[in-house]
Amino acid sequence: PVTKDTAVVENGKFEFKGQVYQPERSYLYFVPGNSNFARSIQTAPGTAVYLEKGNILVEAGDNLYDGVKVSGTKLNNELQAYNRIVAPFNSRYKELNMEGRAAQQKGDSVALDRVSKGFMQLRDERLKAEEKYFEDNLNSEVALEWLTKTYNIKQEKAKAQAMFNRMSE
Numbered sequence: 001p002v003t004k005d006t007a008v009v010e011n012g013k014f015e016f017k018g019q020v021y022q023p024e025r026s027y028l029y030f031v032p033g034n035s036n037f038a039r040s041i042q043t044a045p046g047t048a049v050y051l052e053k054g055n056i057l058v059e060a061g062d063n064l065y066d067g068v069k070v071s072g073t074k075l076n077n078e079l080q081a082y083n084r085i086v087a088p089f090n091s092r093y094k095e096l097n098m099e100g101r102a103a104q105q106k107g108d109s110v111a112l113d114r115v116s117k118g119f120m121q122l123r124d125e126r127l128k129a130e131e132k133y134f135e136d137n138l139n140s141e142v143a144l145e146w147l148t149k150t151y152n153i154k155q156e157k158a159k160a161q162a163m164f165n166r167m168s169e
Contacts, residue, residue, distance in 0.1 A: 005018075009030075018051075020051045020052065020053075023050050023051065023052040023075055023141065024050070024051045024052070025048060025049075025050055025051075025145070026048075026049050026050075026051050027046030027047065027048055027049065028046060028047045028048075028049050028058065028068070028070075029044060029046045029047075030044070030060070031044070047068040047070060048070070048079060049070050049076065050070075050073065050075035050076050050079060052073050052074070052075055052076075053073070054072060054073040054074075055072050055073070056070060056071075056072045056073055056076055057069075057070070057071050057072040058070050059071075075140075075141055075142060078137065078140050078141075078142040078143075079142050081133070081137075081142075082130075082133055082142055082143075082146065085129050085130065085132075085133050086126065086129070086130065089122060089125070089126040089129070092122055093119075093122065096115050096118050096119055096122065099111065099115050099118075100112060100115040100116075100119075103115060127150075130146060130150065133146070134146060134147060134163065135166075138166055138167045138168055139167070139168045143167070144164075144167060147160060147163055147164060147167075151163075
């Protein structure tokens with residue numbers, strides 16, 4: 001089941017209050033007041049937020065879809081550290097995607113091959129950066145979540161288990 005809630009932004013501020021019994025990953029969507037919420041969340045990216053005890057600060061610039069920062073609690077601070085690591089890779093993925101579309105429209109197979117190799121190299125570089133984040137954050141639930149999303153437990157059980165075993169209780 002999905003629980004939805006809304007808050008009105010007034011003078012650039014909004015507030016949610018509530019209780020959670022354990023940390024829970026949720027998503028925050030900025031949707032203009034007259035928009036269809038269901039349609040908006042299909043096209044607009046959500047911002048991951050860990051609901052947990054404490055005051056969570058959400059900061060956004062003029063573009064509510066990029067550069068949203070969430071801090072104030074342990075897990076949200078850890079998530080921001082992870083996001084800072086992957087942000088340059090995400091930007092480069094977008095650039096390569098645009099290059100690939102342009103090459104495809106032109107029928108430029110040489111450029112498509114270059115873009116494809118660029119994606120593979122970027123994927124490998126990102127994985128190395130994420131693995132370093134994992135190694136540097138063995139006490140983090142964010143690192144654990146990354147591990148469970150990155151490795152297919154059935155197909156890569158030995159690697160995933162070895163990484164998991166290095167984590168703290």
